[in-house]
Amino acid sequence: MTTHTxxxxxxxxxxxxxxxxxxxxELGKSVALIEKDKVGGTCLHRGCIPTKALLHAAEVxxxxxxxAHVGITATLERIDPAGVxxxxxxxxxxxxxxxxxxxxxxxxxxxxxxxxLNPDRSISVGEDRYVGADVVLATGSYSRTLPGLDIxxxxxxxxxxxxLDVIPDRVLVLGGGVIGVEFASVWRxxxxxxxxIEALPHLVPNEDVAMSKGLERAFRRRGIQYSxxxxxxxxxxxxxxxxxxxxxxxxxxxxxLLVAVGRGPVTADLGLEEAGVRLDRGFVTVDDDLRTGVxxxxxxxxITPGLQxxxxxxxxxxxxxxxxxxxxxxxxxDAQIPKVTYSSPEVASVGVSxxxxxxAHGADAVVAYExxxxxxxxxxxxxxxxxxxxxxxKDGPVLGVHLLGDRVGELITEGQLAVAWEAHPEDIxxxxxxxxxxxxxxxxxxxxxxxxxxxxx
Ligand SMILES: Cc1cc2nc3c(=O)[nH]c(=O)nc-3n(C[C@H](O)[C@H](O)[C@H](O)COP(=O)(O)OP(=O)(O)OC[C@H]3O[C@@H](n4cnc5c(N)ncnc54)[C@H](O)[C@@H]3O)c2cc1C
Numbered sequence: 090m091t092t093h094t095x096x097x098x099x100x101x102x103x104x105x106x107x108x109x110x111x112x113x114x115e116l117g118k119s120v121a122l123i124e125k126d127k128v129g130g131t132c133l134h135r136g137c138i139p140t141k142a143l144l145h146a147a148e149v150x151x152x153x154x155x156x157a158h159v160g161i162t163a164t165l166e167r168i169d170p171a172g173v174x175x176x177x178x179x180x181x182x183x184x185x186x187x188x189x190x191x192x193x194x195x196x197x198x199x200x201x202x203x204x205x206l207n208p209d210r211s212i213s214v215g216e217d218r219y220v221g222a223d224v225v226l227a228t229g230s231y232s233r234t235l236p237g238l239d240i241x242x243x244x245x246x247x248x249x250x251x252x253l254d255v256i257p258d259r260v261l262v263l264g265g266g267v268i269g270v271e272f273a274s275v276w277r278x279x280x281x282x283x284x285x286i287e288a289l290p291h292l293v294p295n296e297d298v299a300m301s302k303g304l305e306r307a308f309r310r311r312g313i314q315y316s317x318x319x320x321x322x323x324x325x326x327x328x329x330x331x332x333x334x335x336x337x338x339x340x341x342x343x344x345x346l347l348v349a350v351g352r353g354p355v356t357a358d359l360g361l362e363e364a365g366v367r368l369d370r371g372f373v374t375v376d377d378d379l380r381t382g383v384x385x386x387x388x389x390x391x392i393t394p395g396l397q398x399x400x401x402x403x404x405x406x407x408x409x410x411x412x413x414x415x416x417x418x419x420x421x422x423d424a425q426i427p428k429v430t431y432s433s434p435e436v437a438s439v440g441v442s443x444x445x446x447x448x449a450h451g452a453d454a455v456v457a458y459e460x461x462x463x464x465x466x467x468x469x470x471x472x473x474x475x476x477x478x479x480x481x482x483k484d485g486p487v488l489g490v491h492l493l494g495d496r497v498g499e500l501i502t503e504g505q506l507a508v509a510w511e512a513h514p515e516d517i518x519x520x521x522x523x524x525x526x527x528x529x530x531x532x533x534x535x536x537x538x539x540x541x542x543x544x545x546x
Contacts, residue, residue: 095219110122128199135251270432287315299459329344354391465529490505
């Protein structure tokens with residue numbers, strides 16, 4: 090057994106792990122990054138990037154279909170799954186190459202192999218042992234399923250759905266959260282009959298209910314079917330189809346079933362408990378500074394409880410590297426982290442929903458304003474409907490910003506600044522937004538909340 094010593098050893102090279110490694114090396118630390126598959130992790134190889142490439146291809150298909158509406162004569166002949174795959178894989182390959190180059194240029198030692206934590210806090214990879222003054226756990230997450238629902242054949246997780254080389258005629262999506270809604274949107278644009286099955290009463294149930302209802306209306310118009318509020322019971326498959334039965338006895342049959350019911354932490358059989366790491370339903374318990382409670386052992390990304398988002402992983406990785414280096418980065422609570430669902434239309438939010446604000450502060454202390462994108466010139470031009478909703482404390486700061494519509498994900502940064510800086514709408518209202526942009530819709534909401542609506546009553 091050979092022992093290798095570093096300032097920092099990072100287990101898992103996804104968004105959280107590689108961000109920690111990059112920042113630590115920038116701060117002069119020697120770093121080993123242990124990854125069993127490919128640096129970049131879920132987000133780059135199986136998550137954010139390939140799904141957004143698919144969504145872009147889907148958007149192009151919709152534009153071609155709608156071209157006559159803007160006076161362009163075009164016909165959508167067909168979707169070429171191999172062509173879409175080449176485009177998607179090309180984007181991932183390019184980003185992967187760039188990331189590998191960056192990791193190398195920063196002098197980080199990448200170790201290919203499966204790591205396991207030892208009780209002395211070192212990490213074993215095969216016959217080698219990696220010892221760090223600090224160790225960062227960042228092993229990420231996997232696609233969950235439900236009891237009795239076995240993945241395989243026509244029953245897919247997002248990983249298999251991504252690499253599906255056919256466009257299904259009919260597809261069922263179990264789970265109306267971010268991943269389910271994004272795949273539903275893509276498949277519908279590619280011409281499939283899509284049905285989403287969600288046990289909770291709304292699609293994107295973690296969003297403000299006005300956004301969920303708006304998305305449901307938009308999906309209905311797009312011909313995306315959904316069943317809400319009834320739980321899955323069983324799924325059976327044969328050579329040609331899969332049938333899902335709900336608890337109320339209703340059945341749905343399609344070519345494939347995507348199971349998108351959430352992601353669990355990759356923390357089993359890693360030696361964590363033996364090393365003294367506390368787990369809560371499989372997630373690593375951490376304090377606000379991302380310490381596990383075991384001296385010198387930190388955890389970042391999807392294995393920690395909270396929002397499972399790549400940019401949260403980046404932020405946590407950076408913060409841990411800085412803390413190890415003796416700096417004092419600020420903690421970013423989940424409520425200040427922007428969330429985007431990249432379907433058509435998109436849903437984007439930061440801060441709290443109106444309902445949560447009312448629960449926390451009382452109905453009399455909360456003011457919410459909704460601005461319909463029908464009043465926004467740029468949205469009209471690009472052909473999207475939607476909604477901007479801003480929630481504030483009466484005479485106080487902005488608590489939440491919620492957006493619905495094509496391309497609105499790009500606007501959420503402004504909402505994030507408003508929420509995190511505890512801006513009052515009166516502070517933002519004088520900062521007039523460029524015309525014509527979709528950001529004006531957000532400006533209109535701030536103007537209205539400041540008592541001086543421009544293009545609204
Ligand atoms: C379909 C899909 C779409 C998504 N879209 C978005 C999006 O648009 N925006 C967004 O912000 N988030 C998105 N996410 C979520 C995002 O991918 C995750 O939040 C992010 O990847 C978490 O980063 P992480 O570093 O915690 O874990 P991961 O990215 O999962 O990385 C963990 C790494 O650890 C490695 N590993 C695990 N165990 C070991 C071991 N024992 N030894 C060595 N290596 C190990 C794994 O191989 C993996 O590379 C999406 C996820 C999916 C599935």
